[in-house]
Amino acid sequence: MAKNIAVIGDAESVKGFSAIGIDIYPCSESDEAARLLRNIADSETYAIIYLTEEVYGNTAKERLRYEEKLIPAIIPLPSVTGNMGTGRKRLSSFVEKAVGSDIIFNN
């Protein structure tokens, strides 16, 4: 079944994504973001859910449930306020988990 892409984040950051065919869920409160994430991830209409780094940081507990599942893929993206390096940290945490120590990002 064909699925869609969603993006959750502050209105400024996500606005543009609607033009290229991605469903946007603007929200500013972290509680609301967590609820939104749960709702749209459980609805199973989305294969990929992008989160701005702020939302990503605030929804650690909710994200845990989807870690082992094939879909949805929950991916952090930098917002308009600038890059906080969440994506890099996330990748490095994968390497650390698999290898035991970070051998890719340590330079």
Add this chain to the structure above:
Amino acid sequence: MAVMNVNPTRMQLTKLKKQLKTAVRGHKMLKDKRDELMRQFLELVRETKDLREKVEAELENSNNHFVNASAVMSKEALDASLMSPKQQVNIETTSKNVMSVEIPQFESSARTSDSGDIFPYGFAFTSFELDDAIVSLNNVLPDLIKLAQYEKSCELMSAEIEKTRRRVNSLEHVMIPRYQDTIKYISMKLEENDRSSRTRLMKVKDMLLDKAHNYSGKQ
């Protein structure tokens, strides 16, 4: 020496030997699986890292255009021009099996036949910065989808590698030594029983001979 709580019998010994053989074979196979997964994982991580850097740079570029657009247009006009999107990205998800790890494959398709057909507004009343922003965002979309696929694969593979590593370690350092020790314990116990019954037999034989022929010379 960690010996399992088993009866030192020949049947138990055969059973344990069989189990040890399975454990050793399983260990070898899991180790191969771990090594191969690790190789593929590291390859994927390197690719993902480059892709993420690229995507983040492009997103920043697009965000800059957006900020410029919102500077020259009123907020209402900007919101209104983006209000009714034309496009819809559809994702066809399939999965690929890599060393028993299911990783997702995303295949994207646009709703309209022309994927360049993205502007949901007329050009008359909008800033060219907005066009730039949307074009650059549209250009990054394929990479964005690929990034999602790669990162999810990394996530799933790292979890599997961790699990496999634990299994390999537990087999190598706990299960296999325990089997070996128990096998040694049982075979030693059996040999001991063997010796003890042999000496008993020799003793009995001596006693019988003694009785029959009176070797010791006693009356």
